[in-house]
Amino acid sequence: MEILKGIGASPGISIGPVFLLASGKVKTIKTRIPASRIEEEMARFRSAVETVEGELNRLICDLPEEIKEHSNILQSHILMLRDRMVYDKTLALIKEQGINAEWAIKKALQNVKAIFAKIPDAYIRERLEDIEFVVKRVETVLSGNNVSLDLFAVEEPVIVVARDLSPADTLQISRENVAGFVTEFGSRTSHTAILARSLGIPAVVGVEDVTLHCYSGELIVADGLKGQVVIEPTAQMLQQYQDKRQRYVRYRLEVVQNSNLPAETMDGYRIKVEANMELVDEIPIIIQHGAEGVGLLRTEFLYLDRKELPSEEQLFYVYREVAERLSPYHVTIRTLDIGGDKLVSSISTDNEINPALGLRAIRLCLRERGLFRAQLRAILRASAYGNIRLLFPMISGKSEIVEVKKVLTQVMKELADAGIPHNKDIKIGIMIEVPSAVLIADVLAREVDFFSIGTNDLIQYSLAIDRINEAVSHLYEPLHPSILRMLKVIVDAGHSAGIEVGMCGEMAGEPLYVPILLGIGLDELSMNAMAVPKNKRLIRQSNQEVCAAFATQLLGLESAKAIKKRAVEFFRENYPQDMETSDFLEFGITI
Numbered sequence: 001m002e003i004l005k006g007i008g009a010s011p012g013i014s015i016g017p018v019f020l021l022a023s024g025k026v027k028t029i030k031t032r033i034p035a036s037r038i039e040e041e042m043a044r045f046r047s048a049v050e051t052v053e054g055e056l057n058r059l060i061c062d063l064p065e066e067i068k069e070h071s072n073i074l075q076s077h078i079l080m081l082r083d084r085m086v087y088d089k090t091l092a093l094i095k096e097q098g099i100n101a102e103w104a105i106k107k108a109l110q111n112v113k114a115i116f117a118k119i120p121d122a123y124i125r126e127r128l129e130d131i132e133f134v135v136k137r138v139e140t141v142l143s144g145n146n147v148s149l150d151l152f153a154v155e156e157p158v159i160v161v162a163r164d165l166s167p168a169d170t171l172q173i174s175r176e177n178v179a180g181f182v183t184e185f186g187s188r189t190s191h192t193a194i195l196a197r198s199l200g201i202p203a204v205v206g207v208e209d210v211t212l213h214c215y216s217g218e219l220i221v222a223d224g225l226k227g228q229v230v231i232e233p234t235a236q237m238l239q240q241y242q243d244k245r246q247r248y249v250r251y252r253l254e255v256v257q258n259s260n261l262p263a264e265t266m267d268g269y270r271i272k273v274e275a276n277m278e279l280v281d282e283i284p285i286i287i288q289h290g291a292e293g294v295g296l297l298r299t300e301f302l303y304l305d306r307k308e309l310p311s312e313e314q315l316f317y318v319y320r321e322v323a324e325r326l327s328p329y330h331v332t333i334r335t336l337d338i339g340g341d342k343l344v345s346s347i348s349t350d351n352e353i354n355p356a357l358g359l360r361a362i363r364l365c366l367r368e369r370g371l372f373r374a375q376l377r378a379i380l381r382a383s384a385y386g387n388i389r390l391l392f393p394m395i396s397g398k399s400e401i402v403e404v405k406k407v408l409t410q411v412m413k414e415l416a417d418a419g420i421p422h423n424k425d426i427k428i429g430i431m432i433e434v435p436s437a438v439l440i441a442d443v444l445a446r447e448v449d450f451f452s453i454g455t456n457d458l459i460q461y462s463l464a465i466d467r468i469n470e471a472v473s474h475l476y477e478p479l480h481p482s483i484l485r486m487l488k489v490i491v492d493a494g495h496s497a498g499i500e501v502g503m504c505g506e507m508a509g510e511p512l513y514v515p516i517l518l519g520i521g522l523d524e525l526s527m528n529a530m531a532v533p534k535n536k537r538l539i540r541q542s543n544q545e546v547c548a549a550f551a552t553q554l555l556g557l558e559s560a561k562a563i564k565k566r567a568v569e570f571f572r573e574n575y576p577q578d579m580e581t582s583d584f585l586e587f588g589i590t591i
């Protein structure tokens with residue numbers, strides 16, 4: 001028996017034979033091309049790209065109905081094939097350096113990797129995987145060794161073990177024949193992980209060298225709850241896992257069945273549980289999992305992987321679709337939170353030494369007025385078709401929100417003058433994610449209709465911990481006393497001004513924190529859709545008065561360690577049945 005650690009990317013336990021997917025690394029043949037054959041080489045490259053486009057288009061047509069909604073991932077692959085950093089760059093390298101297409105595309109990819117390495121935002125950085133996928137496809141076609149995209153015609157339920165799985169690979173695997181995924185690469189926010197979650201297939205990613213540790217046919221357990229795999233388990237271990245799987249299946253059935261019940265505590269306190277969203281194709285999961293609206297729509301993804309900025313019209317269609325499909329629930333659309341050295345090829349920003357403190361989010365929008373106004377016009381126009389709220393990121397002081405409101409008023413006037421329908425009373429809110437905003441929350445509360453606390457950044461800026469730097473990640477502590485105090489200040493300021501206070505940072509979706517957030521008095525929690533049912537269930541088992549007393553007790557403690565210890569005790573006392581099924585091991589808590 002061998003136990004390997006990884007990251008739980010999609011919850012659940014699967015037990016079955018390994019289906020080892022060969023890594024299939026394409027060997028690059030590097031040759032110089034004489035000037036007389038350059039045109040021919042460029043044509044060979046163009047034709048390889050067309051072949052891959054054809055394959056992807058075929059794959060889109062053949063997608064089974066149940067996963068049709070994910071076809072936009074493949075569409076984005078088609079767009080990436082023609083991305084200037086890949087397509088134009090490869091052609092230019094062939095021409096300028098006289099090298100063969102395989103070599104040129106490899107160099108183009110290295111260039112893209114160097115740019116992506118500087119991007120602090122994990123979600124955007126991970127889109128590199130998609131680019132690598134399309135490049136690999138083109139390389140395969142160029143090498144003349146073109147295996148079909150239909151990589152595995154698996155007939156019995158297996159656990160696919162691979163170095164990496166592209167979203168396209170994942171999309172081909174249906175629920176019937178694949179019981180789980182295990183990969184060496186990837187993270188919780190990679191497309192493959194998102195897909196695995198939406199297909200309800202347990203997945204463990206980031207398992208070092210797993211492909212070297214097992215072979216096809218061997219029995220393996222993929223524990224997506226704990227983030228580990230067990231190869232050839234002993235009879236005793238196997239029995240334990242079969243029991244754990246059964247308990248988890250029962251738990252999931254029960255929580256999902258009840259996911260449409262209101263998030264109301266036993267003493268009648270109502271809190272809204274909503275979903276965070278990045279992609280339009282998440283809408284069905286959001287609805288199925290009982291989210292009561294979208295508390296944060298990160299709009300960044302519409303600006304990625306394009307040569308040009310999306311037009312107002314393109315944005316409008318997407319926002320309208322989201323608003324219509326989620327109506328009557330509200331959709332909180334956050335204006336663009338990008339900048340610094342985050343890669344959006346269509347927006348040029350200077351190289352910044354300290355991008356997290358640089359020209360990002362609202363600062364960038366207030367400088368690039370054309371960009372900002374187009375987004376606002378699109379959101380406002382879409383507001384005529386559903387229940388949209390507007391959210392502005394990274395507000396650090398009053399003058400910013402005053403300026404934002406000025407732009408908004410102008411845009412509304414333009415729309416009104418042109419007779420374009422929009423919601424004149426659209427609710428506007430700000431993210432509270434900069435410490436200065438916490439300290440003047442009372443002032444800011446008078447300017448807006450709601451607050452949404454972005455703990456991902458608030459913790460980063462308050463504790464001076466770079467949220468993407470692994471070397472300091474152990475200091476990234478949501479239960480730091482300073483953070484709890486800040487949450488209390490924000491909630492109290494909001495409530496004194498009569499506005500609602502929500503939270504959309506990752507902290508909102510972690511069961512360990514939910515009783516504390518209930519106790520502090522948050523009105524809305526917005527989280528990844530998969531986390532909605534279990535947190536609603538926790539809320540329904542809670543008593544707000546008890547949670548409030550508990551939060552007051554925690555606010556009196558002096559260290560993160562003491563707070564965490566007490567929080568775990570409280571959880572164990574009040575929600576014993578949820579201990580095992582929650583992702584507690586992420587907190588280093590053994591049950």
Ligand code: PEP
Nearest residue numbers: 433454455456457504505
């Ligand atoms: C946050 O900072 O908590 C947040 C929700 O925004 P993002 O993670 O997109 O920065």
Ligand code: MG
Nearest residue numbers: 433454456457
């Ligand atoms: Mg943020």
